[in-house]
Amino acid sequence: MFEAKLIQGAILKKILDAIKDLVNEASWDCSSQGMSLQAMDTSHVSLVAVQMKADGFDKYRCDRSVTLGMNLSSLSKILKCAGNDDTITLKAPDDGDKITLVFEAKNESETSEYEVKLMNLDSEYLGIPDTPYSVNVKMPSHKFQRICRDLQQIGDAVTISCAKDSIRFAAKGDLGSGTVNLCQTASADKPEDSVSISMQEPIIQSFALKYLNHFAKATPLSPQVSLSLSPDVPLVVEYSITDDDGSDFGYIRYYLAPKIDENDD
Amino acid sequence: MFEAKLIQGAILKKILDAIKDLVNEASWDCSSQGMSLQAMDTSHVSLVAVQMKADGFDKYRCDRSVTLGMNLSSLSKILKCAGNDDTITLKAPDDGDKITLVFEAKNESETSEYEVKLMNLDSEYLGIPDTPYSVNVKMPSHKFQRICRDLQQIGDAVTISCAKDSIRFAAKGDLGSGTVNLCQTASADKPEDSVSISMQEPIIQSFALKYLNHFAKATPLSPQVSLSLSPDVPLVVEYSITDDDGSDFGYIRYYLAPKIDENDD
Amino acid sequence: MFEAKLIQGAILKKILDAIKDLVNEASWDCSSQGMSLQAMDTSHVSLVAVQMKADGFDKYRCDRSVTLGMNLSSLSKILKCAGNDDTITLKAPDDGDKITLVFEAKNESETSEYEVKLMNLDSEYLGIPDTPYSVNVKMPSHKFQRICRDLQQIGDAVTISCAKDSIRFAAKGDLGSGTVNLCQTASADKPEDSVSISMQEPIIQSFALKYLNHFAKATPLSPQVSLSLSPDVPLVVEYSITDDDGSDFGYIRYYLAPKIDENDD
Numbered sequence: 001m002f003e004a005k006l007i008q009g010a011i012l013k014k015i016l017d018a019i020k021d022l023v024n025e026a027s028w029d030c031s032s033q034g035m036s037l038q039a040m041d042t043s044h045v046s047l048v049a050v051q052m053k054a055d056g057f058d059k060y061r062c063d064r065s066v067t068l069g070m071n072l073s074s075l076s077k078i079l080k081c082a083g084n085d086d087t088i089t090l091k092a093p094d095d096g097d098k099i100t101l102v103f104e105a106k107n108e109s110e111t112s113e114y115e116v117k118l119m120n121l122d123s124e125y126l127g128i129p130d131t132p133y134s135v136n137v138k139m140p141s142h143k144f145q146r147i148c149r150d151l152q153q154i155g156d157a158v159t160i161s162c163a164k165d166s167i168r169f170a171a172k173g174d175l176g177s178g179t180v181n182l183c184q185t186a187s188a189d190k191p192e193d194s195v196s197i198s199m200q201e202p203i204i205q206s207f208a209l210k211y212l213n214h215f216a217k218a219t220p221l222s223p224q225v226s227l228s229l230s231p232d233v234p235l236v237v238e239y240s241i242t243d244d245d246g247s248d249f250g251y252i253r254y255y256l257a258p259k260i261d262e263n264d265d
Numbered sequence: 266m267f268e269a270k271l272i273q274g275a276i277l278k279k280i281l282d283a284i285k286d287l288v289n290e291a292s293w294d295c296s297s298q299g300m301s302l303q304a305m306d307t308s309h310v311s312l313v314a315v316q317m318k319a320d321g322f323d324k325y326r327c328d329r330s331v332t333l334g335m336n337l338s339s340l341s342k343i344l345k346c347a348g349n350d351d352t353i354t355l356k357a358p359d360d361g362d363k364i365t366l367v368f369e370a371k372n373e374s375e376t377s378e379y380e381v382k383l384m385n386l387d388s389e390y391l392g393i394p395d396t397p398y399s400v401n402v403k404m405p406s407h408k409f410q411r412i413c414r415d416l417q418q419i420g421d422a423v424t425i426s427c428a429k430d431s432i433r434f435a436a437k438g439d440l441g442s443g444t445v446n447l448c449q450t451a452s453a454d455k456p457e458d459s460v461s462i463s464m465q466e467p468i469i470q471s472f473a474l475k476y477l478n479h480f481a482k483a484t485p486l487s488p489q490v491s492l493s494l495s496p497d498v499p500l501v502v503e504y505s506i507t508d509d510d511g512s513d514f515g516y517i518r519y520y521l522a523p524k525i526d527e528n529d530d
Numbered sequence: 531m532f533e534a535k536l537i538q539g540a541i542l543k544k545i546l547d548a549i550k551d552l553v554n555e556a557s558w559d560c561s562s563q564g565m566s567l568q569a570m571d572t573s574h575v576s577l578v579a580v581q582m583k584a585d586g587f588d589k590y591r592c593d594r595s596v597t598l599g600m601n602l603s604s605l606s607k608i609l610k611c612a613g614n615d616d617t618i619t620l621k622a623p624d625d626g627d628k629i630t631l632v633f634e635a636k637n638e639s640e641t642s643e644y645e646v647k648l649m650n651l652d653s654e655y656l657g658i659p660d661t662p663y664s665v666n667v668k669m670p671s672h673k674f675q676r677i678c679r680d681l682q683q684i685g686d687a688v689t690i691s692c693a694k695d696s697i698r699f700a701a702k703g704d705l706g707s708g709t710v711n712l713c714q715t716a717s718a719d720k721p722e723d724s725v726s727i728s729m730q731e732p733i734i735q736s737f738a739l740k741y742l743n744h745f746a747k748a749t750p751l752s753p754q755v756s757l758s759l760s761p762d763v764p765l766v767v768e769y770s771i772t773d774d775d776g777s778d779f780g781y782i783r784y785y786l787a788p789k790i791d792e793n794d795d
Contacts, residue, residue: 109448374713
């Protein structure tokens with residue numbers, strides 16, 4: 001028997017919003033440690049990994065590890081039937097072919113129960129080495145979202161270049177060019193507005209904005225986003241998942257390989 | 266001469282919003298009692314009946330009964346030109362071929378006057394027997410709207426089953442199944458949030474969600490909706506129309522026959 | 531070197547919103563007096579003229595007059611990358627082929643820099659005689675916008691007729707007819723809500739609503755709009771541009787010839 005209860009059900013709704021347009025079908029691996037998911041996007045360019053720790057749930061029971069394969073857009077449709085203040089409980093019997101979602105409204109005599117069919121999906125879990133990165137930038141997630149959206153007006157790719165205390169996003173295209181510069185800040189008052197840069201060596205890499213804009217759909221999950229870059233390895237875009245009282249619940253990480261520029265100019 | 270004035274013109278705007286997508290053309294029957302309309306929807310599956318009592322208007326004059334046939338989407342377009350705080354006056358001479366709508370903004374030197382052509386429509390008024398129903402449920406209208414919208418994500422039909430103190434809405438389809446349970450409540454504090462069930466015998470019937478979602482467009486008219494069910498007769502979905510100070514102005518009622526389930530499972 | 535800085539960058543965003551759907555490409559004429567633009571709309575029916583005075587900018591330098599031809603929809607796309615509270619600076623070297631836009635967020639360590647390619651455009655500057663008009667009406671701009679939008683539901687053209695102390699907008703079409711009457715007011719309390727009419731002789735003229743609705747996109751620039759009419763000359767629709775402290779910064783004027791009614795009725 002697998003059962004996981006989340007009083008702040010809205011977190012689960014936001015996680016699905018952050019991955020459903022990128023990945024069609026995926027398997028949740030449920031163990032006593034928690035729930036996790038790893039999947040390539042539909043065009044096999046980027047990778048998304050989600051981790052929700054067992055102790056982040058308000059109730060968590062996983063008698064033995066199970067793999068719950070499902071269509072994420074179906075799951076997302078059903079989660080849209082949950083109110084933002086609903087408690088959400090996931091239930092799956094050990095050898096069933098469906099998962100049950102129970103939505104309970106606060107202080108209300110209303111309960112909804114939805115069942116989604118499970119799927120058998122081929123999956124291979126990629127081990128991602130926990131390497132140190134040349135550059136790590138933490139910045140407000142809404143600012144990252146806005147920059148990626150703005151620069152997609154200009155071009156298809158963004159060139160990220162990072163120096164000691166500033167990071168630069170640049171794009172060019174038919175109508176001209178654009179660059180956004182962010183300096184490191186020290187806003188101790190509002191840590192969620194701060195920009196902090198930790199750099200071992202300067203780096204300059206280009207990425208497809210289409211994917212970064214997909215990743216930015218995780219913005220509602222976290223006030224800050226972390227970008228990690230190193231030569232010749234994929235960029236990691238990480239949003240930590242916290243609940244309302246700020247305790248760590250897990251993360252959503254996106255991986256995207258840099259573009260190889262055929263004709264440098 | 267027919268003339269009817271409504272200081273809260275927004276009520277008329279909401280009534281049109283509640284019927285214009287269901288019915289293309291219909292006749293308003295105007296008598297000294299008030300204005301009423303009865304029409305089948307365009308696909309001849311459901312029936313809508315509207316009643317606005319003469320004494321609910323701020324001024325009402327109907328020298329002799331008239332039938333005002335019109336295109337409801339034209340009328341709705343013109344009512345969109347009225348502000349939400351406008352006073353609306355309807356005027357029709359006894360043998361004219363058009364109706365005049367006058368919109369007056371509060372405290373403003375602005376008056377608008379629109380004329381809509383009248384149409385001769387075949388109409389037959391169906392007498393609907395005022396039978397007692399096996400089950401009557403009163404519930405928050407926004408909740409009925411949300412449930413119908415949510416379950417249409419799952420399937421085309423909803424099965425409503427009613428027991429002594431709870432009502433259950435269920436749907437199933439390709440992506441799974443969903444049920445919403447509501448228990449009777451006694452929220453004397455906020456009567457508009459209460460769920461009350463009056464039952465002679467348990468009932469279970471299925472209805473096309475497409476029509477229920479059309480009916481739910483009347484939600485802005487009333488905080489509560491009433492569902493009346495009996496074996497072998499159409500469901501009645503009723504929204505009472507009240508003005509700002511809560512006095513009874515009339516109703517909008519929708520009738521929909523239950524689906525006959527060919528292959529029960 | 532041309533350089534113009536505007537702390538309230540939102541004004542420039544609003545100006546572009548007011549002209550970009552009407553005019554594809556146009557030239558800004560920059561001189562020591564300020565920036566101005568004059569262009570026919572894409573279908574060569576109406577004319578738009580924009581004037582921004584040099585002393586309305588927070589910093590303005592124009593060593594010698596330059597003409598900056600550009601695609602206005604590209605410029606508008608790039609201005610959408612500026613926040614509403616950003617300071618915007620325009621820069622163009624004397625003989626360059628592009629213009630640079632710098633966006634600086636308030637109290638933030640973020641700077642964006644965009645470059646747009648300039649174009650060589652044929653342009654002829656039409657001299658518009660500064661004639662007295664038979665009628666001048668000043669009215670709330672949002673009301674003009676709403677009337678033009680409402681009447682386009684009814685017909686393609688609006689007939690504006692002006693008497694001593696009232697102005698009337700009328701349209702008719704397949705679904706009926708509509709007229710809106712505004713009386714002169716004297717709301718000394720809220721001058722932005724007042725309607726004032728100055729009339730030498732009564733006038734009645736018809737105009738294509740499609741263009742008036744384009745002009746009304748300037749509504750966010752000014753609480754009042756001025757309509758000037760005379761027999762046989764184009765209507766002038768003028769929005770004055772003011773900054774937050776109310777000082778005069780310039781204007782945007784639209785010119786539209788009256789429709790010649792082939793078959794009067």
